[in-house]
Amino acid sequence: DSGVTQTPKHLITATGQRVTLRCSPRSGDLSVYWYQQSLDQGLQFLIQYYNGEERAKGNILERFSAQQFPDLHSELNLSSLELGDSALYFCASSVVGSGGREEYEQFFGPGTRLTVL
Amino acid sequence: GQSLEQPSEVTAVEGAIVQINCTYQTSGFYGLSWYQQHDGGAPTFLSYNALDGLEETGRFSSFLSRSDSYGYLLLQELQMKDSASYFCAVSRYSSASKIIFGSGTRLSIRP
Numbered sequence: 665d666s667g668v669t670q671t672p673k674h675l676i677t678a679t680g681q682r683v684t685l686r687c688s689p690r691s692g693d694l695s696v697y698w699y700q701q702s703l704d705q706g707l708q709f710l711i712q713y714y715n716g717e718e719r720a721k722g723n724i725l726e727r728f729s730a731q732q733f734p735d736l737h738s739e740l741n742l743s744s745l746e747l748g749d750s751a752l753y754f755c756a757s758s759v760v761g762s763g764g765r766e767e768y769e770q771f772f773g774p775g776t777r778l779t780v781l
Numbered sequence: 782g783q784s785l786e787q788p789s790e791v792t793a794v795e796g797a798i799v800q801i802n803c804t805y806q807t808s809g810f811y812g813l814s815w816y817q818q819h820d821g822g823a824p825t826f827l828s829y830n831a832l833d834g835l836e837e838t839g840r841f842s843s844f845l846s847r848s849d850s851y852g853y854l855l856l857q858e859l860q861m862k863d864s865a866s867y868f869c870a871v872s873r874y875s876s877a878s879k880i881i882f883g884s885g886t887r888l889s890i891r892p
Contacts, residue, residue, distance in 0.1 A: 707870075754824070
């Protein structure tokens, strides 16, 4: 158990819909990262938040957005869903967000499996 | 451009040693990480190299050569539970937020 929690575990929805994925980082971790993993693919970095502020953006679509709340939990919003958005979405957290070895040790949550029909 | 290359599949025998290579091409390289992911599970951090050389953690070791843009993960005394996918990941500049993951190497262990 990494200490990172994600809900829901599974989500099935239809094209065109909007969903929200939730992540709670490990206690004390200020950085939250979101990743997308399609079937048998590597991890695609989407976005990072550090202490409530957006720190970096990766290959995140304009239909996707995220935020980190004062209690440090984060939500990833996916809208106008397409079949190709079906994937595992992982949230990870780390202690710091400005560099250093501690940041490279990211702790991943169990993931949310999104299926778009 | 940016790219990471690692073999898609590797098979090894229980008790043996296996090396998973990773070559990268990226600007602003800062460090190389390795993660393990079992089927249906979440990635777990294994190691991180920012400097050239070998880092050893138990049965696992990771090596980096910055001049060759190359690294590897070495697994010794292989156990069946080591069957998993292994991802190398490059950190760019000084922030781990700019992490690029490879496509992963699926390691299968035979008795």
